[in-house]
Amino acid sequence: MAKIHFEVDGQLGILTLTNAPLNLICMEMIDELEALIEGISKFDLRALLLEADGHMFSAGVDVADVFQGRSKSEALTMLTRFNHILNRFEQLPFPTLAVVQGDCLTAGLEMVLACDMTWAVDSANFGLVEAVIGTTPMGGGTQRLTQRVGAARASEIVMGASFYKAETFEKWHIINRVLPKDQLKEKAMRFAQKLAKGPTLAHAASKILIRESRNNGVSEADKRLPEIAAPLFESDDMKHGIESIMANGPGKAEFKGR
Numbered sequence: 436m437a438k439i440h441f442e443v444d445g446q447l448g449i450l451t452l453t454n455a456p457l458n459l460i461c462m463e464m465i466d467e468l469e470a471l472i473e474g475i476s477k478f479d480l481r482a483l484l485l486e487a488d489g490h491m492f493s494a495g496v497d498v499a500d501v502f503q504g505r506s507k508s509e510a511l512t513m514l515t516r517f518n519h520i521l522n523r524f525e526q527l528p529f530p531t532l533a534v535v536q537g538d539c540l541t542a543g544l545e546m547v548l549a550c551d552m553t554w555a556v557d558s559a560n561f562g563l564v565e566a567v568i569g570t571t572p573m574g575g576g577t578q579r580l581t582q583r584v585g586a587a588r589a590s591e592i593v594m595g596a597s598f599y600k601a602e603t604f605e606k607w608h609i610i611n612r613v614l615p616k617d618q619l620k621e622k623a624m625r626f627a628q629k630l631a632k633g634p635t636l637a638h639a640a641s642k643i644l645i646r647e648s649r650n651n652g653v654s655e656a657d658k659r660l661p662e663i664a665a666p667l668f669e670s671d672d673m674k675h676g677i678e679s680i681m682a683n684g685p686g687k688a689e690f691k692g693r
Contacts, residue, residue: 438464441471446481446692447631452543455489459497460542465517472523481692482631484623485533485550492535492559493543498568514573517542521574525549526646528639530630534623535559535601536616545574551642553610554623555601561609566596582649583609634672635692640664 438461440451450471452458487493496502505513524531524546533547535555540562547553555561563572563580571577572593580589584607592599601613614622630638640663648656667673671693679688 437467439467439471443478443480445628445631446479447627448475448478448480448483450483450485452485452487452493455487455491457491457494458487458489458543459494459500460546461497461500465501465520468524469516469520472520475527480631481529481633481635482627483527483529483531484627485531485546486620487536487543489537491537492539493541493546494538495541495543495564502568502570517574521545521549526642528642529635530633530638530642532623532627532630534619535561535610536619538598540598541565541572541576542574545572545576545579547610548576548579551645554612554614554619554626555604555610556616556619557601557613558616559601560598561601561604562596562598563593564596564598566594580609583607632690634670634676634690636670636672637667640667 436453438452438454440453442449442451452464454461454464501513502510530552531550533550533553535547535553536559537556538560539547539555540560541564544561544563563576565572577589577593580592584592588607601610604610605613643663644656644660647659672688672690675690676688
């Protein structure tokens with residue numbers, strides 16, 4: 436049985452974890468995620484929404500399937516592969532939004548941290564609790580938390596191995612928004628569709644600049660800005676956007692993603 440489901444609504448891709456009730460990250464799911472990411476260009480997407488079935492977003496890794504009994508060399512191969520998948524996902528050339536409808540732990544949280552934005556239900560709990568089995572987060576969670584909240588707070592989250600409420604992660608700028616259950620899916624879908632109808636090439640440029648600033652600092656992002664932004668002047672969307680704002684005022688342009 437498939438562990439993920441992927442569908443396209445217009446030019447919005449919807450990736451759903453379907454390994455309920457816990458949505459554990461197992462090797463079969465990793466295989467399916469890799470195949471999807473490797474072939475995702477064929478779908479002509481302009482945004483992607485990540486969600487999960489059931490009451491829990493993800494309880495994390497299926498420890499027996501992914502960790503138990505692996506040698507150091509086997510672990511090296513597996514971890515290199517998993518991190519490559521998450522890096523490819525993080526660098527997709529369009530906006531990504533995670534919608535967290537329930538508790539989100541370990542590798543599930545690392546998938547969320549690979550998204551550009553995250554909205555969560557107010558009852559969700561988050562945590563990188565790998566320390567309880569004597570290991571460290573293995574999908575980039577530690578370093579991505581450090582970028583967002585600093586070394587001291589990341590140390591607390593990772594080494595303390597505790598659960599944190601969604602409102603705490605929002606206050607710490609790890610996630611973007613916290614909403615009631617009856618509003619989350621509808622509002623997130625509306626926002627994701629808005630992203631999918633936006634200036635896709637401009638969003639891709641913004642992602643590169645955000646990543647460059649985050650990884651290498653503002654001065655390096657400033658150096659790269661001209662080369663990243665200049666090609667937008669020849670895009671259909673920017674040409675149309677300029678014509679539209681001059682003729683009709685702001686907010687009236689309809690972008691095609693080209």
